[in-house]
Amino acid sequence: MPIAIVSALAEEQGNLLQALRQPQRLRHAGREFWRGQLGEREVVLVLSGIGKVAAATTAAVLLECLHARCIVFTGVAGGLGEGVQVGDVVVATHFLQHDMDASPIFPRWEVPGYGRALFPCDAALSAPLLEAASACLARDRATFDQEFSAARGARAYHGLIVSGDRFVSTSAESQALRGALAGAGHAALAVEMEGAAVAQVCADYGAPFAALRTISDRADDDAPTDFSRFVREVASRHTERIVRAALPQ
């Protein structure tokens, strides 16, 4: 059974597809799934497209039709946590859908029918990702600092990522989101548009899930420019290095 590696965009998948040995293409549900070998691992690579529904469809197909044994999502995210900067890497401990709101029938963010807002990632699958992220960032620090004129080296974080069908692109919105979450005791490190959907599907199937996101922007007024630049120039190299270093044996 293969490990599924999912990204929303081709730039986020990087050169993983080029690195795939004995690639076999399968088309299903409007997507191209690539099965093959990365190192010693049997994997399936796919682009989900952007947003929670696209991600959920992709995850269901991976688990139902391609019999993936686990899913790793990799890509970029906006930094929400204090001090989480462009170039930092976040490995998720949990996900929450920040645009889920069935209040006053259910508490804000609770997914109706599940009795909870938080969906945990698999600790055993996440640990090597965090380890590989820290090692890769330490090794590539000099190159990276030069590219981003960073005041400090990039860091690897482990914590809550929130997802919603919105590109958060104003300081006011990210501040409001951070404040609302903090009010309920949630300290989100990053925001993106797919992870929580995949986490929910994986919970439905009892499949292990992990996610690694490189921070492309601060989800603020500069987010559209920062995102475009980062995705174009850096995301793919980061993704490929970290994921390949982390692939579980």
Ligand code: ADE
């Ligand atoms: N992915 C990367 N940056 C993002 C942002 N600012 N909002 C939502 N998803 C993102």
